[in-house]
Amino acid sequence: MNPTPLVVLEGIGKRFGAVTACQGVNLAIWPGRIKAVLGENGAGKSTLMGILAGQYQPDEGQVLVNGVPVRFRSTREAIAAGIGMVYQHFTLVPAMTVAENLALGQEGGPWFSPSAMARRVSTQAEALGFAIDPDARVADLSMGERQRVEILKVLSRGCQLLILDEPTAVLTPAETQTLFAALRRLAAAGVAVVFISHKLNEVLAVADEVAVLRRGRVVDECPVAATTSPAELARRMVGRDDFLAVDRVPLEPRQVVLRMAGVWGGGLHGVDLTVRQGEIIAVVGVAGNGQRPLVDVICGLRAPERGTVTILGQGWAEFHRTAPWQGGIGYIPEDRLGVAVCRELDAVDNFLLTTRQGFCRFGVLQRQRARQQVVELMATFRVHPPQPQLAARQFSGGNLQKLVLGREFFRRPRLVVADQPTQGLDVAATHDVWQALLAARTVAGVLLVTGEVSEALALADRLVVLYRGRVVAAFAADDEVEVARIGLYMAGAAAQEGAGS
């Protein structure tokens, strides 16, 4: 093994405005080894790797390549220094062939020979164990194949360090295994690989070393073989001791605000569900197992085909025909910019989208009064920047989500439906959203749909597991036996007796 690291990061710090993305990061990357950078959304992984790949310049510290300090002003300079990155969003031309895509950024004479390029690509791909047809159009390739083309693209420019940003997010399990095999072959050939992920099992499966990033700092760095346990790694990643311990004082459940009995439609298969005021029910499961139709049915976006839905004591059709703007349902959609708000409207207009009935006199909107209300909400929910005239798209994900929460809670809902409310949010924003949901329990029942089991366990009183449109398990959050089996339920194993809540 090479005695010197290929790339060293020394005391790297980077701020975006008031937000510190990373701080005092030291990291050594060795040739022939796969390093996983593990961390939650917003932990600073992507920023750190963006600095390595020449996307950003660090505010503090320095990057050394083969012991020489460097400062990249563009991704092109980073590539010239042998550092290439495969982004989550691919940068290929779909209408062109694989060979043409690979030739695009390369230097050379004025002529381009598709057949010669195809031969070169084939040789290169075979050496890596990639099965790629160089004459195939990229548009016809699967996501996994496109990713392989991206990797080839980086390597064909002579990169010695390959960075992959959440590479498995778009892959099927089988494609993930192919990718891992390829990464191991690359490492065996002496390439340094950095693998960004927030999935523990993947890191343990493929990496030689792991660096755990939390709130922009490296909190742990060790060989994977020396990792005491996945649970310990998880604890370090999310920092449960100082962060996940939100104060959840259980409240006495009161009247039922939502009752679903044998509901079918849009992929739901006889779902039973009850939500009472004072409790949070978490719906967990792998995405696409019925979460979307469940939320759509409750919020009135889709009619149930069979079964009964009772909302605040009224039938589904009756409730949604006359849904009150206050004291009804507060809906926090998963698609923030697409469903929750209008991108180009300002904060006040977006606020009025669901609250306009409260700001209407003789058919005229009282925009000034709404504006004062938004300013107040911005202070209460700590929205930054607190400027109501900004368009929705100008707020960061976390701040926009807090605006949506503020708007929906202003309607004093008695049933809150929160669909993936912390997806893509940083740690601080996640914390604020959690606090808001817990506070909502005093007046409402909360249905929390989430893909993060840790979130469900932190907030919910009861958990419901969805699998292929069915409730396969329902249990209290403090039932340790059942909680230990969540993974099995989510994978569809062992439907529980008498499922339903």
Add this chain to the structure above:
Amino acid sequence: MSWEWFLPIVAAAVQAGTPIFYATVGEILMERAGILNLGVEGAMLLGALAGFWTSMVTGNPWVGLAAAAAVGSLACLLHGVVTTVALANQVVSGLALTILATGLANFLGTPLIGLPAPGFDQRPLPGLSALPILGPVLFHQDVLVYASYLLPVLVSVGLRRTRFGLRLRAAGESPTACRAAGLSVLRLRLLACLFGGALIGIGGAYLSLAFTHLWTNGMTAGRGWIAVALVIFAFWRPGRAMVGAYLFGGVMAFQLRLQAAGTTVPSSLLLMLPYLLTVAVLAASSRFRGVAGAPAALGTNPEPSE
């Protein structure tokens, strides 16, 4: 009586189709790089005027042709700068170019109406012109027609077999990928305007230097618009553009013959034929192929992060 009466009509179709063919290939070059240019009609007209005036003043139609290419390039570069540097809407900028250029050409050209200028005459190619059928149709033409026969091969090879062509197509398909490869979308698109504009200018000059040897106001008479439509008909391929251009040339030549033969159909109706065909062809090709083959980033301006 045999089919031989038909050959002069086909020969006339090739001649009438040639200016449209040049303009269509020019537009294809620009659109392949992502620039939708609705200013073809205007750029053609300016090319026709510049070619005619320069040829008249210098007495050399080749100098006139060069001037037409240069003016066509400049006109399209104006559109390119407005859309890629100032990021203006491509549709609006193209329409504005046509309006501006039409007005300018008619203003500058009015004193030239009726004046003579040297141009290109039909010169049968030795050897080839003796071929049966093909000889009288393809090789009893002028030098600009002969040159246009090479266009599909040259442009196809240029787009597919050169590094520059590869990059130019990438600029029209995915500016993001282009930039990730370290290329300048701006530079590629402006170069496409330069080359495409030259061809469009030559297409215009064909009207005033070869098709006729005269200048008349508005002499392009919608041929630029037909070229824009033909690009879609041709699925952005120069070879198919040749077929399309001759088809339109054929309709134009045919209606002229009908008028000459003294038909009772009003001439205004006959004059409409090429444009009716444009509408029909567009509807048919969209019906059967959709917009397949259109460059993915056509008409869009990349984010100004360069």
